[in-house]
Amino acid sequence: MTPDPLNRLVAQLSKLPGIGEKTAQRLAFHILRAPDDYATELVAALQEVKSKVRLCTRCFSLTEGQLCGFCTDPRRDDRVLCVVEGIADLMALEKTREFKGRYHVLHGVLSPLEGIGPEQLRIQELLVRLEDGKVEEVIVATNPDVEGEATALYLMRLLKPMGIRVTRLAQGLPMGGDLEFADQATLARALSGRREL
Amino acid sequence: MTPDPLNRLVAQLSKLPGIGEKTAQRLAFHILRAPDDYATELVAALQEVKSKVRLCTRCFSLTEGQLCGFCTDPRRDDRVLCVVEGIADLMALEKTREFKGRYHVLHGVLSPLEGIGPEQLRIQELLVRLEDGKVEEVIVATNPDVEGEATALYLMRLLKPMGIRVTRLAQGLPMGGDLEFADQATLARALSGRREL
Numbered sequence: 431m432t433p434d435p436l437n438r439l440v441a442q443l444s445k446l447p448g449i450g451e452k453t454a455q456r457l458a459f460h461i462l463r464a465p466d467d468y469a470t471e472l473v474a475a476l477q478e479v480k481s482k483v484r485l486c487t488r489c490f491s492l493t494e495g496q497l498c499g500f501c502t503d504p505r506r507d508d509r510v511l512c513v514v515e516g517i518a519d520l521m522a523l524e525k526t527r528e529f530k531g532r533y534h535v536l537h538g539v540l541s542p543l544e545g546i547g548p549e550q551l552r553i554q555e556l557l558v559r560l561e562d563g564k565v566e567e568v569i570v571a572t573n574p575d576v577e578g579e580a581t582a583l584y585l586m587r588l589l590k591p592m593g594i595r596v597t598r599l600a601q602g603l604p605m606g607g608d609l610e611f612a613d614q615a616t617l618a619r620a621l622s623g624r625r626e627l
Numbered sequence: 628m629t630p631d632p633l634n635r636l637v638a639q640l641s642k643l644p645g646i647g648e649k650t651a652q653r654l655a656f657h658i659l660r661a662p663d664d665y666a667t668e669l670v671a672a673l674q675e676v677k678s679k680v681r682l683c684t685r686c687f688s689l690t691e692g693q694l695c696g697f698c699t700d701p702r703r704d705d706r707v708l709c710v711v712e713g714i715a716d717l718m719a720l721e722k723t724r725e726f727k728g729r730y731h732v733l734h735g736v737l738s739p740l741e742g743i744g745p746e747q748l749r750i751q752e753l754l755v756r757l758e759d760g761k762v763e764e765v766i767v768a769t770n771p772d773v774e775g776e777a778t779a780l781y782l783m784r785l786l787k788p789m790g791i792r793v794t795r796l797a798q799g800l801p802m803g804g805d806l807e808f809a810d811q812a813t814l815a816r817a818l819s820g821r822r823e824l
Contacts, residue, residue, distance in 0.1 A: 431696040431721065433689050435679045439672040445665065447657050448650065459714055460644050461673065462680060462689070468642065469677045473670050475636040476658065480666045482632045483659060492630050492659070499628040517656055524628065 436462070488559065490535040490552050491520055500533050507531045509566040513556065513585065515539050515573060523571060531569075534559065539577040540584055548584065556585075560592060567595040574601055633659070685756065687732040687749050688717055697730050704728045706763040710753065710782065712736050712770060720768060728766075731756065736774040737781055745781065753782075757789060764792040771798055 436458055443454035461469055485491070486498035493499070500506065500520075510531030514520045520533050536551040548554075559565070570585050572578035586596045602620035603612055612620070633655055640651035658666055682688070683695035690696070697703065697717075707728030711717045717730050733748040745751075756762070767782050769775035783793045799817035800809055809817070 432718070433680045433691045435672070435675040435691065436689060439676045442665075442669045442672045446654050448653070453645065455715065455718070456645070457643050458676065462676060466677060468639075469673050472639045473673050475632070475639045476666050476670050476673075478632040479636045479655065479659060480663060483630045492633060494630045494632065518652065521629070521652070 485535075489533050490537060490555070491533055492517055505530070508564050510569065511559070511565045511567070512569045512571050514571050515578065515581075519571060519573075529569075531567075532565075536572070536581070539572055539581040541577045551581075553585070553588075557588070560589070560594065565594060567597060569597050569599070571599050574599075682732075686730050687734060687752070688714055688730055702727070705761050707766065708756070708762045708764070709766045709768050711768045712775065712778075716768060716770075726766075728764075729762075733769070733778070736769055736778040738774050748778075750782070750785075754785070757786070757791065762791060764794060766794050766796070768796050771796070 439458045440451065440454045443449055443457050444451050482494050483492050486493045486501055488497055488501045491498045491500060507530050511534055512523065512529060512531055513534045513536060514523065515536055515538065517535060520535060523529050534552065534556050536553065538546055538551050540546060540548065540551070568585070568589055570582040572581045582598055589596050600623060602623055603609065603616065609617070636655045637648065637651045640646055640654050641648050679691050680689050683690045683698055685694055685698045688695045688697060704727050708731055709720065709726055709728055710731045710733060711720065712733055712735065714732060717732060720726050731749065731753050733750065735743055735748050737743060737745065737748070765782070765786055767779040769778045779795055786793050797820060798813070799820055800806065800813065806814070
């Protein structure tokens with residue numbers, strides 16, 4: 431009984447991550463009820479993002495031009511390179527304002543079960559970037575899960591022989607976390623990685 | 628450092644109900660990464676819904692034509708009219724497959740604090756629909772909250788003098804609900820509305 435165009439919009443919105451059918455329906459109603467301007471602006475933003483935003487040819491983060499702002503900024507440190515799984519990880523790190531080196535986005539992690547090997551990631555391009563010997567340290571900031579750890583191990587074996595220092599983000603208790611409720615693995619890591627005061 | 632078109636898309640998506648900035652960012656990344664087809668189809672669905680879907684001129688639910696499927700279906704009962712706040716409520720009721728009468732969508736509830744009086748709702752149009760005397764019962768299916776109850780009371784006072792039976796959805800314990808954890812108001816309603824077995 432619902433109009434077909436509405437069903438089609440709900441179907442398209444349902445394809446977004448974390449959006450179920452009921453949420454998609456609520457969003458579609460909102461779009462229908464909202465002033466026409468909103469739909470027009472949303473459509474324009476969608477079209478613009480797909481036509482103008484592409485991957486930086488050096489670090490594979492997002493850019494409108496050839497190279498991204500991270501790669502062209504002369505104030506950033508060429509000697510430290512942070513390798514991340516995806517753009518969202520890069521942005522999370524950037525928000526800390528603690529890291530002033532360059533980035534490299536793998537666009538995934540090694541996952542044999544899903545058929546993702548080194549060729550599917552931007553690893554070859556990473557090796558090319560490291561060829562000139564300017565980079566002294568590579569921080570492998572993949573997630574602390576099975577695939578992320580495997581990817582970090584793989585990169586470590588690849589980069590160590592090149593004389594590059596390979597580091598990993600610290601693991602332990604999160605800020606404001608509760609020792610009592612921390613899982614065993616996290617607590618074990620926090621113990622083994624304890625620091626002198 | 629993020630490209631402007633991406634920021635603009637995130638800003639537009641953040642305007643949707645229940646979508647915060649972080650979720651909007653995740654959705655935007657998904658749209659960027661997805662095959663171009665997806666964005667194209669989403670844009671087409673958005674444009675189609677805004678250009679083709681409008682309100683039924685009789686009951687104010689959604690339709691592509693002049694009258695909606697609920698109003699034109701000859702198998703539905705003209706003697707019972709169900710008044711709802713919005714389209715989502717209509718759809719929830721329709722999914723039960725229990726109601727076979729007609730609908731009337733108010734597009735809101737009385738809310739003096741937000742400046743919504745009877746003129747802002749489709750109440751005048753409801754009265755016009757009731758003029759021919761065919762409708763014997765009006766089920767006021769507004770939400771069981773303060774505004775919904777006030778709207779129901781308002782409609783009751785308006786319709787009773789016209790000789791129309793005005794009913795309200797039953798209130799009580801939800802199916803599968805736990806008496807122990809029910810709030811006092813619900814339990815009180817369930818008690819006062821108890822039924823003979």
